[in-house]
Amino acid sequence: MAKKTTKKKAVKKATKKAPAKKKVAAKKAAPKLEAPEKNATATKKAAAPKAAAKKAAAVLPALGSVAPSFTLHNQDGQAVSLESFRGQNVVVYFYPRAMTPGCTVQACGLRDKKTDLAANGIVVLGISPDAPKALKKFQEKDGLNFDLLSDADHKVAEAYGSWGQKQFMGKTFDGILRQSFLLDKEGRVAHIISKVDTKTHAEDVLGFYSKL
Numbered sequence: 001m002a003k004k005t006t007k008k009k010a011v012k013k014a015t016k017k018a019p020a021k022k023k024v025a026a027k028k029a030a031p032k033l034e035a036p037e038k039n040a041t042a043t044k045k046a047a048a049p050k051a052a053a054k055k056a057a058a059v060l061p062a063l064g065s066v067a068p069s070f071t072l073h074n075q076d077g078q079a080v081s082l083e084s085f086r087g088q089n090v091v092v093y094f095y096p097r098a099m100t101p102g103c104t105v106q107a108c109g110l111r112d113k114k115t116d117l118a119a120n121g122i123v124v125l126g127i128s129p130d131a132p133k134a135l136k137k138f139q140e141k142d143g144l145n146f147d148l149l150s151d152a153d154h155k156v157a158e159a160y161g162s163w164g165q166k167q168f169m170g171k172t173f174d175g176i177l178r179q180s181f182l183l184d185k186e187g188r189v190a191h192i193i194s195k196v197d198t199k200t201h202a203e204d205v206l207g208f209y210s211k212l
Contacts, residue, residue: 058158058161058162058163058164058177059161060160060161060179060192060194061159061160061161061181061189061192062189063189063190063191063192064188064189064190065188065189066186066187066188066189067082067090067092067160067181067183067187067188067189068156068159068160069081069082069083070082070156070159072127072149072150072151072156073132073149073150074132074135074147074148074149074150075132075135075136075138075139075147075148076132076136077132080125080147080149082125082187083187085123085187086185086186086187087185088121088122088123088185089120089121089122089123089182089183089184089185089209089212090122090123090124090125090182090183090187091110091117091122091123091124091125091180091181091182091183091205092125092127092160092180092181092183093106093110093124093125093126093127093179093180093181093196093201094127094128094157094160094162094176094177094178094179094180095107095126095127095128095176095178096128096175096176096178097128097129097130097176098128098130098134098135098137098138098148099134099137099138099141102178102198103128103198104138104142105198105199106178106196106198106201107126107138107142107144107148108142108144109198109199109200109201109202109203110124110126110144110146110201110202110205111142111143111144111145111146112202113202113203113205113206114145114146116206117202117205117206120206120209120210121185122205122206122209123146124146124147125146125147125149126144126146126147126148126149127148127149127151127156127157128148128149128150128151128176129150129151129152129153129154129157129176130148130150130152131150131152132150135148135149135150154176157176157177160179160181161177161179162176162177162178162179163175163176163177164177177194178196178198179192179193179194179196180192180193180196180201180205181193182205182208182209184212190208190212191208193205
């Protein structure tokens with residue numbers, strides 16, 4: 001009789017363990033069904049930066065075309081219009097931020113060449129997203145002798161293809177692209193310096209106009 005009782009207990013234990021194996025199997029199978037959805041999401045995320053890069057691409061004005069017009073406030077809060085300089089050569093240069101190292105070197109170079117620039121009928125207009133108050137500090141601090149214009153919403157920079165993606169310290173962001181546009185006396189784009197050397201910028205500008 002003892003042997004029969006042992007067999008019955010063994011059968012009951014085997015019956016109880018069977019459902020547990022099915023549940024484990026079901027849990028293991030579940031992730032396989034979700035995998036394709038996760039992969040699809042990953043693909044979308046990977047494609048997003050590429051799409052953003054295409055949207056941020058800057059388009060420069062064509063050489064020989066009339067430069068985009070604008071009216072911006074200078075360091076004194078006065079409205080300055082590009083059209084008011086017709087009949088003169090105009091350098092419209094975009095720089096990221098007032099009082100930063102590279103921008104200061106570039107501005108001071110133009111300051112020091114004021115006499116030579118004027119002799120060639122060249123007017124300089126510096127444009128950045130800074131507020132007029134910050135531009136005034138920049139002008140006074142470094143004794144700048146030309147107008148600095150505030151393009152707070154960067155609309156003018158966009159019109160000149162000087163707003164787009166930049167990289168710094170491993171980070172990607174939208175900002176001012178340091179570029180200079182050399183306009184002739186008719187307001188047309190005569191030359192574009194898309195890779196500006198802040199140390200020789202003033203000399204590069206004079207060198208171009210001396211050939212006209």
